[in-house]
Amino acid sequence: MIEQVDKEINKLVKEINYEEINHHLPVLMGGKRLRAKLILTIAKDNPRAPLLGAIVEMIHSASLLHDDVIDEATVRRGRSCVNATDGSKKAIMLGDILYAKAFSSLTFFSHEIAYTLSSAVVLLSVGEMMDVELAKSFNDNEQKYLEMLYLKTASLIEASTASAALLIGKDKDTYGLYGKNLGLSFQIIDDILDITSDEKTLGKPVMSDFKEGKCTLPYIYLYKSLDDKGKERLKSLHAKELSSDESLWILNAMKKHHAIDKSFELAKRLTKEAGEAVFDNMELINILDKMIQRSY
Amino acid sequence: MIEQVDKEINKLVKEINYEEINHHLPVLMGGKRLRAKLILTIAKDNPRAPLLGAIVEMIHSASLLHDDVIDEATVRRGRSCVNATDGSKKAIMLGDILYAKAFSSLTFFSHEIAYTLSSAVVLLSVGEMMDVELAKSFNDNEQKYLEMLYLKTASLIEASTASAALLIGKDKDTYGLYGKNLGLSFQIIDDILDITSDEKTLGKPVMSDFKEGKCTLPYIYLYKSLDDKGKERLKSLHAKELSSDESLWILNAMKKHHAIDKSFELAKRLTKEAGEAVFDNMELINILDKMIQRSY
Numbered sequence: 001m002i003e004q005v006d007k008e009i010n011k012l013v014k015e016i017n018y019e020e021i022n023h024h025l026p027v028l029m030g031g032k033r034l035r036a037k038l039i040l041t042i043a044k045d046n047p048r049a050p051l052l053g054a055i056v057e058m059i060h061s062a063s064l065l066h067d068d069v070i071d072e073a074t075v076r077r078g079r080s081c082v083n084a085t086d087g088s089k090k091a092i093m094l095g096d097i098l099y100a101k102a103f104s105s106l107t108f109f110s111h112e113i114a115y116t117l118s119s120a121v122v123l124l125s126v127g128e129m130m131d132v133e134l135a136k137s138f139n140d141n142e143q144k145y146l147e148m149l150y151l152k153t154a155s156l157i158e159a160s161t162a163s164a165a166l167l168i169g170k171d172k173d174t175y176g177l178y179g180k181n182l183g184l185s186f187q188i189i190d191d192i193l194d195i196t197s198d199e200k201t202l203g204k205p206v207m208s209d210f211k212e213g214k215c216t217l218p219y220i221y222l223y224k225s226l227d228d229k230g231k232e233r234l235k236s237l238h239a240k241e242l243s244s245d246e247s248l249w250i251l252n253a254m255k256k257h258h259a260i261d262k263s264f265e266l267a268k269r270l271t272k273e274a275g276e277a278v279f280d281n282m283e284l285i286n287i288l289d290k291m292i293q294r295s296y
Numbered sequence: 297m298i299e300q301v302d303k304e305i306n307k308l309v310k311e312i313n314y315e316e317i318n319h320h321l322p323v324l325m326g327g328k329r330l331r332a333k334l335i336l337t338i339a340k341d342n343p344r345a346p347l348l349g350a351i352v353e354m355i356h357s358a359s360l361l362h363d364d365v366i367d368e369a370t371v372r373r374g375r376s377c378v379n380a381t382d383g384s385k386k387a388i389m390l391g392d393i394l395y396a397k398a399f400s401s402l403t404f405f406s407h408e409i410a411y412t413l414s415s416a417v418v419l420l421s422v423g424e425m426m427d428v429e430l431a432k433s434f435n436d437n438e439q440k441y442l443e444m445l446y447l448k449t450a451s452l453i454e455a456s457t458a459s460a461a462l463l464i465g466k467d468k469d470t471y472g473l474y475g476k477n478l479g480l481s482f483q484i485i486d487d488i489l490d491i492t493s494d495e496k497t498l499g500k501p502v503m504s505d506f507k508e509g510k511c512t513l514p515y516i517y518l519y520k521s522l523d524d525k526g527k528e529r530l531k532s533l534h535a536k537e538l539s540s541d542e543s544l545w546i547l548n549a550m551k552k553h554h555a556i557d558k559s560f561e562l563a564k565r566l567t568k569e570a571g572e573a574v575f576d577n578m579e580l581i582n583i584l585d586k587m588i589q590r591s592y
Contacts (some may be wrong), residue, residue: 020420020429064391070385089366089428092388095422096362096395102397106412107407116408125392126314131318132385258557 001050005036008054016101024086024094030077033057034186035160041283042164042175052167056117058102063124065095070132071212078203087157105240113163116172120159127151135213138238140223145215146184154183163165174277178284181274182216186291189265191216192260193294207247213239216262218254225257268292297345301332302349320382320390321434326373329353330482331456337579338460338471346464348405352413352456354398359420359452361391366428367508374499384584394399409459412468431509434534436519441511442480450479470573473579477570482587484563487512488556489590491547503543509535513559516552521553564588 006029013021036053043049067073068081069088075081083091099121106114130148139145161179162172193202194209195218209216215223215238223234230253237246254260273289278284300527302325309317324379332349339345363369364377365384371377379387395417402410426444435441457475458468489498490505491514505512511519511534535541550556567584574580 016418016422018425020425063392066388069388090383090425092362092365092423093421093428096359096391097418097425099392099395100414100417100421102400104411105408106399107403107414110404114403115400118396118403121396122393122400125389125396126312129314129316129386129389129393132389186352276543 001040001044002033002037004050005033005040005053005057008051009057012054012101012105016097018097019146021097024082026079030079031057031060035060035157038157038182038284039167040098041267041281041287042161042170043167046167048109048167049164051105052113052163055102055105056121056156056163058098058105059117059121060156062095062098062102062255063121063128065098065145066092067128069095069188073204075204089143094242109163110166111170114164116163117156117159122150123155124153127153127155127162135216135239138223138235139215140220142217142220144244145217145220149184150180151188153187153254154180157183157186159237167185178274178277181270182288182291185267185270185274185288188217188270189291192218192263195254196260207242207250210237210243211239211249217266218259221262222250222254222257222259225259226253297336298329298333301329301336301349301353304347305353308350308354308401312393314393317390317393320378322375324421326366326375327353327356331356331453334453334475334478334580335460335463335485335567337577337583338457338466339463342463344405344463345460348409348459351398351401352452352459354365354401355396356415356452358398359417359424361387361394363424365391366424369500371500372508405459406462408468409462411456412459412462413452417453419447419451420449423449423451427510430511431535432517434517434531435561438516439514441513441516445480445483446476449483450476452546453479453482467491474496474570474573477566477573481563481566481570481584484513484559484566484574485587485590488514488559488563491550492556500586503538503546506533506546507537509533510528513562518546518553518555520548521555522549 010025013025033053033054034140036050037052039050039056043052064076065082066078069083069091073081074084081091082094098146105116106117127148127150131152134144134148158176158180161182162176165172165175191209194216195207197206199206205211210219219234223231226234234250234253237250242250271292275285276286305325306321310322329349331352332346335349335352336345339348358469360372361378364372365379365387368379369377370380377387378390399414402413423444423446427448430440430444453474454472457478461468461471487505490512491503493502495502501507506515515530519527522530530546530549533546538546567588571584573579
């Protein structure tokens with residue numbers, strides 16, 4: 001079924017009718033396509049599900065293109081970012097084209113579906129801005145961090161599952177809640193993997209979040225557990241290139257104070273809540289299980 | 297009536313519900329608001345016209361925010377650009393938020409209106425890319441240049457007038473044609489003013505188009521009229537800072553070969569065609585007249 005989504009993406013890209021775009025198609029075709037898979041799983045057999053999935057993946061790709069410009073990222077999904085190979089300007093323009101094409105295609109769906117998804121793009125764009133603001137100094141406010149995660153990552157996943165439900169006349173809120181909690185949990189696990197995984201698996205340097213100024217959940221939990229001296233040391237390492245000694249100190253301190261475990265506990269709790277919303281859909285439960293297993 | 301548009305913009309911005317945005321409101325409130333005025337003029341008395349105008353102005357502002365990042369512009373409408381004062385990243389994010397908010401608000405209009413306007417955003421984004429591509433070398437292809445003008449500037453004006461017509465059940469194509477030709481003519485006059493006006497009136501440096509690599513119509517016409525030696529000299533000045541001697545040479549050559557006059561003739565012809573499409577609407581004719589008079 002995911003091939004159907006790729007076919008729809010290809011069709012949408014062709015409709016844009018500008019040679020240059022085809023060249024960048026691999027950017028659109030890469031990744032896990034989690035959002036499209038969720039839509040296909042919920043709105044199974046609905047003939048318009050692949051197009052809806054394609055639109056959401058297009059929105060997601062557009063947001064990543066701009067995200068990478070803003071983070072000055074060089075590597076994404078194991079390959080060079082468009083901003084790194086073709087320059088920031090190309091990445092901005094390409095993102096704008098994909099966003100606009102996604103929105104114009106969305107107008108063929110019901111008002112509620114189009115509104116649900118386009119409103120999520122407002123939230124994710126605000127989330128991007130909040131992410132940048134938070135990274136300017138050491139943030140130890142868990143609530144603020146989770147709000148940003150919701151806006152930047154979970155809102156589009158929530159809107160994807162909600163609109164898939166709308167497509168087949170099922171309850172928008174139930175499926176939205178599944179998507180929201182899955183999205184939060186997904187991002188928390190991503191944040192954990194940035195610390196615990198290796199460069200090859202990640203497709204980008206390890207601990208790059210903290211170097212970029214992003215105090216993800218494990219750092220927030222670690223900070224809370226440290227004594228004043230430790231707090232000061234952690235803060236002093238914020239948004240800097242880390243020596244191997246410094247990285248090791250952080251890793252050991254996280255181990256000692258169970259900062260990773262606590263983050264993982266929250267991810268599991270959110271996953272559980274997501275599962276409870278759709279307890280009778282085994283395929284959706286399986287997606288949650290697989291996601292949680294990523295972190296081992 | 298234009299105050300109604302500002303009120304709607306204010307409302308939309310408040311709905312975004314992120315403090316940071318209010319700070320940038322002046323960016324949205326500046327400018328001629330040509331597109332909103334056209335909508336109000338065509339869909340006069342329709343209670344939804346101000347909201348539609350606000351949405352289109354929001355789209356236009358978003359496109360300018362990104363445009364200025366791409367052109368590395370420092371001044372717009374006589375004030376500093378967001379990318380110059382707050383950095384490119386802020387301008388990208390702010391543009392994304394405005395685009396998304398505009399699209400989500402558009403879903404409250406009919407499919408045809410939402411599709412007409414969002415499709416125009418695809419065109420204008422492609423036009424932006426084409427503009428950048430064309431500026432990479434000296435372009436003497438008039439057809440290509442006019443295609444880019446249509447995509448980058450006229451398509452959104454065409455969609456604005458067409459969707460205003462749809463709002464009141466009038467013919468979309470007739471009003472679209474008016475908007476398209478007005479848009480082309482408007483941009484050609486802008487291109488002329490970049491050469492013939494002064495810095496104070498323009499709110500930006502004179503002849504900045506050519507310095508940025510943009511061969512607007514007067515340059516294309518001039519190139520065609522020059523002998524081989526002149527052609528070579530003009531090409532050698534492309535995309536460079538110009539000395540006053542060089543600027544003067546271009547200006548005198550344009551005078552001698554009537555390059556400005558020819559450009560202005562095309563603008564007048566397009567204005568005439570625009571007027572013929574809506575010959576019975578004096579207000580729309582007046583807008584055309586005022587626009588043409590800008591160039592004296």
